[in-house]
Amino acid sequence: MIRLRNICFSYAGREILDNLDMDIEASDRIGLLGANGCGKTTLCHIIMGLLTPTSGIVEILGKPMVSESDFAQIRGKIGFMFQDSDDQLFCPTVIEDVAFGPLNLGQTPEEARKTVRRTLKTLRLDGFEDRITYKLSGGEKRLVSMATVLAMEPEFLILDEPTTGLDEKTTETLIDILKESDLGYMIISHDRQFVKKMADKLLQMKDGKVCPSDWNNMKM
Amino acid sequence: MEMEEFAAGDSWVHKLDPRVKILITLIFSIVVALNNHVSMVAISLILPVSLIICARLDFRPLLVRLGIVNGFILFLWLFLPFTTPGEIIYTLGPLTVQREGIHQALLITVKSNSIVLMAIAMLGTSTIFTLVHALSHLYVPDKLVHLFFFCFRYIHVIREEYFRLSNAMKIRGFRPRTNMHTYRSYSYLVGMLLVRSFDRSARILQAMKCRGFRSRFYILHHYEMKSHDYAVALSSAAFSAFILVFI
Ligand SMILES: Nc1ncnc2c1ncn2[C@@H]1O[C@H](COP(=O)(O)OP(=O)(O)O)[C@@H](O)[C@H]1O
Ligand SMILES: [Mg+2]
Numbered sequence: 001m002i003r004l005r006n007i008c009f010s011y012a013g014r015e016i017l018d019n020l021d022m023d024i025e026a027s028d029r030i031g032l033l034g035a036n037g038c039g040k041t042t043l044c045h046i047i048m049g050l051l052t053p054t055s056g057i058v059e060i061l062g063k064p065m066v067s068e069s070d071f072a073q074i075r076g077k078i079g080f081m082f083q084d085s086d087d088q089l090f091c092p093t094v095i096e097d098v099a100f101g102p103l104n105l106g107q108t109p110e111e112a113r114k115t116v117r118r119t120l121k122t123l124r125l126d127g128f129e130d131r132i133t134y135k136l137s138g139g140e141k142r143l144v145s146m147a148t149v150l151a152m153e154p155e156f157l158i159l160d161e162p163t164t165g166l167d168e169k170t171t172e173t174l175i176d177i178l179k180e181s182d183l184g185y186m187i188i189s190h191d192r193q194f195v196k197k198m199a200d201k202l203l204q205m206k207d208g209k210v211c212p213s214d215w216n217n218m219k220m
Numbered sequence: 221m222e223m224e225e226f227a228a229g230d231s232w233v234h235k236l237d238p239r240v241k242i243l244i245t246l247i248f249s250i251v252v253a254l255n256n257h258v259s260m261v262a263i264s265l266i267l268p269v270s271l272i273i274c275a276r277l278d279f280r281p282l283l284v285r286l287g288i289v290n291g292f293i294l295f296l297w298l299f300l301p302f303t304t305p306g307e308i309i310y311t312l313g314p315l316t317v318q319r320e321g322i323h324q325a326l327l328i329t330v331k332s333n334s335i336v337l338m339a340i341a342m343l344g345t346s347t348i349f350t351l352v353h354a355l356s357h358l359y360v361p362d363k364l365v366h367l368f369f370f371c372f373r374y375i376h377v378i379r380e381e382y383f384r385l386s387n388a389m390k391i392r393g394f395r396p397r398t399n400m401h402t403y404r405s406y407s408y409l410v411g412m413l414l415v416r417s418f419d420r421s422a423r424i425l426q427a428m429k430c431r432g433f434r435s436r437f438y439i440l441h442h443y444e445m446k447s448h449d450y451a452v453a454l455s456s457a458a459f460s461a462f463i464l465v466f467i
Contacts, residue, residue, distance in 0.1 A: 104432030
């Protein structure tokens, strides 16, 4: 589904990604671990086409991604949840924020409303429709962000540190939801318990590269 | 100051169609602004005042708002009566008070209060988001509507960012004094605020793109004019016309 080849990226001369290769299948359930600041978020932004690599090829669903319009085509298929929910939520009310994606994908207001209701229900957020997004608690914001991503019915999820700031119960909810769905995903997290429960495949990021890993040689 | 303090409520004024609210506020404001008879402008106060009573708004925050407006108007009273040429009605040492100036100042005071009260009664009783939607239903260009909406939405974010930064300063013992350290810290604060807000706006655009945004907003709520919307629209229009006749 996602293929990266020889991706290089640097911020102001500092190399973050160095000839990185990566292959992701649609059914993969990946946990991506790595030290703070090693470039995990940067990698996600490159996959989503929000940052352009200095060199290398991004291929999604067999098609090389060259221009912004290539990426615009596939963004409905790969759901990306930002590390900071305040970046993700921008509409005043929850219903409008969750409906934003479906409306962009061409649903009518009625269909979008139904999608919102269904999505909020799966996330145990019934009755949140008219809540004001910027007055939600950190954990609630996180779940609503998740709803905004799921409402677009993506084929694959990329979650950037989804459990930061969640209590145990909400984390459990998140685990249940992801397990119930048959979506493939890549989770970036420092929460080892969480990754252990969620991922079939472990990747580690180090020195600007991604390499396969397992719990035995993880020494974080 | 709380930003949408009058928007919560369930009177019929709150429930009016926002398009009606915007249009009658606009018409009323123009008519009042054009009128030059103090007595007619004073009569125009009837409409906003009765709407406010119907909306059962709290008086205290209302007075605070009016206080802000009239604070500016106070300056006019300090200058206009003494500087507008006209019939002299009073001499105060080197200063002379002119009838024309008093008239002007009075007119401006009543007009401003009437228009501000109307805006509070009509626009203040809707949330910003409803108004934004109504504006796009009224065929206001998308770009303007987006600009208006994001300005409002992100004032809140910037304000929060400001509190976060200033708390970070306080917990490390920062107390403003008149010295270089204080000035430097404040300039860092302002600089950080600018840079952070800029970064955040970039990230928000990215997040919107990830959700399929292509510079077009789709509207979830559609409005339907009900009979009481027509009634209010017509009677307000008639009232405005009445004031216009005596211009
Ligand atoms: N906008 C930026 N400008 C310059 N450097 C940045 C910027 N964003 C991130 N970086 C740097 O790039 C590195 C990787 O960041 P990031 O991908 O966010 O790390 P991670 O998500 O793995 O913690 C960090 O060292 C960070 O300081
Ligand atoms: Mg990160």
